[in-house]
Amino acid sequence: MDKLRSICKDQLRFACRDQLRFIVRVARSNAAIFTVFALVLCLSFTRPAHAMKIQEIKSPGGIEAWLVEAHENPLLALKFSFEGGNAQDPAGKDGVANFLTAMLDEGAGDLTSSDFQEQMESLAMRMSYEDSRDAFYGNFETLTQNRDEAVKLLKLAITKPRFDADAVERIRSQLLANLVYADRSPDKVAAKEWFATAFAGHVYARPSQGTEATVGAINSADLESFRKRTFARSNLKVVAVGDISPEQLGKLLDDVFGDLPANPELVAVPMTKPVAGVEKRIDMDVPQSVAVFGLPAMARKDPDFMAAFVVNHLVGGGGFASRLMEEVRERRGLAYSVYSYLQPFKHTSILMGSVATRADAIGQSLDVIRAELKQVADEGPKPEEFENAKKYLIGSYALRFDTNAKIASQLLGLLEDDFGPDYIENRNKMVEAITLEDAKRVAKRLLAPENLIITIVGQPATATADKKG
Secondary structure, three states: OOOHHHHHHHHHHHHHHHHHHHHHHHHHHHHHHHHHHHHHHHHHOOOOOHHHOOOOEEEEOOOOEEEEEEOOOOEEEEEEEEEEEEEEEHOOOOOOHHHHOOOOOOOOOOOOOHHHEEEEEEEEEEEEEEOOOOEEEEEEEEEEEHHHHHHHHHHHHHOOOOOOHHHHHHHHHHHHHHHHHHOOOHHHHHHHHHHHHHOOOOOOOOOOOOOOOHHHHHOHHHHHHHHHHHOOOOOOEEEEEEEOOHHHHHHHHHHHOOOOOOOOOOOOOOOOOOOOOEEEEEOOOEEEEEEEEEEOOOOOOOOHHHHHHHHHHHHHOOOOHHHHHHHHHHHHHOOOEEEEEEEEEEOEEEEEEEEEHHHHHHHHHHHHHHHHHHHHHHHHOOHHHHHHHHHHHHHOOHHHHHHHHHHHHHHHHHHHHHOOOOOHHHHHHHHHOOOOHHHHHHHHHHHHHHHHHEEEEEOOOOOOOOOOO
16 A cells, blocks of 8 residues: 555656646746646646546537536646557658657748747647557647637647748758667667567558658658648547636637548558567667567457456556566566556557566566466466555546546547547446456466567577577
C-alpha cells in the first residue's frame, strides 16, 4: 500500500508540473489571470471519473463529438483524431505524417509562421499535433475568454496551412537532426528494427519518422496531399472537456471542421500478425546493450483483452511490483529497468517490452525473461500477485482523469476503439470480475516464449545474429 501511495503521488506531481508550465506561459501573456490559473490548478484534481457526465453531441452540420462540461474553470481542452496515421505515408515518402505534425502551426491562411506563432503566444493557447500508425492527432487548449480567436487559428491550421518553403526547410532540418540522434540511440534503433522484423512486408514495418532519404524527398505538395487525403469529417473523432456548452461546441465543430470533405481517400491497410520466433542483433558501440522483445497479443475488443491487461501488469507492466523487475533487477542485479506493455493497433495487437543492461548480461537477462514468461504461462499467476495487480489497476484508474486534457485523451481513445460512454463506469467492474482461472487461461494463450521476436542493439556477448527459433 505504501508503494501504491508513492506511485500515485509521483503521477500527481508530474501532472502538476505540466499544468504549472502552462500556467507560467499564461502568466507571461496576461499576468492578470495568473491567480485564476492557480485556482484552476487546485481544482483540476478534484473531479472523480465516475462523476463525469459524458454527452454525445451532434453539430448542426452533423459532426459528432463527446463533451464533458466543466464550467468551474475557464478552460477548454479539445482532442481529435483522423483515422489514417503514418500507415498512410506514400511509398518512398515515409515520414510524411510525422513531417505534417510539425508544420500545422508554421503559418496558415494569411499568417506567416512568425505571425501565427505570435498570435498563439498572445492568446496563451496550446495547439500541437502527433501521429501514430493508425491516426493523426490534434491537441487544443484555450482559455474561455480567448476561445473564439484561438478557434480561428485552429481552423486555419486544419484547413489552410501554408507550407511555405522557408518553414518546410527549417522543419526538415530539425527532423533530419532527430533522425541522426535516433540512429545513435540503441533504444530507438532496437524498437525500429523490431517493427521492421516483426511486420516485414506490411506498412507497420516502415519507419514512422522516415529516413534521411525519404524526409529529404518530401515537399510541400506531399504535405498538402496527405492532409487532403486524410482530413475528412467521416474519419474524425472529437472530444471536448471544459468550459463550453453543447450549443457552443456544436458551433465550434462546424466552424473548425465543417469545410473538410465528407470522406477521406485512405489506402486500405490489411490485418497482420507479427512473425514468430525471430532474434536479430545489430552491433553498436554503446556502453549498454538494449533488447526489445514482443509477442502477438489480443485485439482491443477481444473478450480476453482485459484479463491479458491484468496478466501483463503483474508480469512486466507494474514497475517494481512486476515479476520481470523482481527477477531481472532486484534478485539478480542484471538490469536497471525491464518492462512490458500491451499495444493494440487497428490492424494488429502486440505485447512489447524492453531491457537494457551491460553487454555480458543481456543474454542472461533474456533467459530470465523467457523463464518467467514460461512459468506464468504454465502455472498461471500467484493468487497474491494477481489480486495486487487488480487492486492497483482499479485504484489507479482515477488518475487518468485528473485534468481536462487527460480526460479528453482517455475519452478519445475510447471513441477510437468504438466503446460507449458507459465504459468508464464499467471498466473497474470488468477488472474486478476477472478470476484467477481467467488469468491462467489467458496467460497460457498470451505468453509463449518460443514465439518471442527479439532485437538486440549494442555489443551483446552471447546473442546470435539473425537466429530463427
